[in-house]
Amino acid sequence: MVGEALGPIGPPFASEAVQQCTVRIANESAEHLNMTPLQDVRSALRCECGDPGCRACVDITHSEYEAVRAYGSHFVIKPDHENSENTAVLRENTRFAVIDVVAGDVRYHVRACNPRHSWIDVRDEGRE
Numbered sequence: 001m002v003g004e005a006l007g008p009i010g011p012p013f014a015s016e017a018v019q020q021c022t023v024r025i026a027n028e029s030a031e032h033l034n035m036t037p038l039q040d041v042r043s044a045l046r047c048e049c050g051d052p053g054c055r056a057c058v059d060i061t062h063s064e065y066e067a068v069r070a071y072g073s074h075f076v077i078k079p080d081h082e083n084s085e086n087t088a089v090l091r092e093n094t095r096f097a098v099i100d101v102v103a104g105d106v107r108y109h110v111r112a113c114n115p116r117h118s119w120i121d122v123r124d125e126g127r128e
């Protein structure tokens with residue numbers, strides 16, 4: 001069972017958090033391949049809402065994507081794909097929304113699984 005592998009996190013949000021982290025890793029790879037050094041090109045990346053059945057894509061520029069990835073608990077989703085039980089919408093436009101995972105156990109998990117720098121957010125370093 002998925003929840004058993006996660007330790008402190010349990011149902012009902014376990015599979016959603018695992019899905020969010022899995023899609024984030026896939027998007028990281030896709031974004032790395034799409035990077036063009038001198039252009040802020042728009043990419044179609046997968047929605048990170050955590051619904052295993054979601055196949056939606058979000059249209060996002062490299063700089064917009066990097067702003068999301070600066071925080072280990074932020075995810076980019078298609079507008080209206082948020083789960084209001086464990087996330088808060090930080091901002092949205094017609095192409096995508098940015099959510100923050102706010103529920104305790106789930107937040108802990110998604111930050112621990114951040115492929116860039118676990119536990120250290122830009123705001124924690126005082127750069128913002």
Ligand SMILES: [Zn+2]
Pocket residue numbers: 047048049050051054055056077078081
């Ligand atoms: Zn979605």
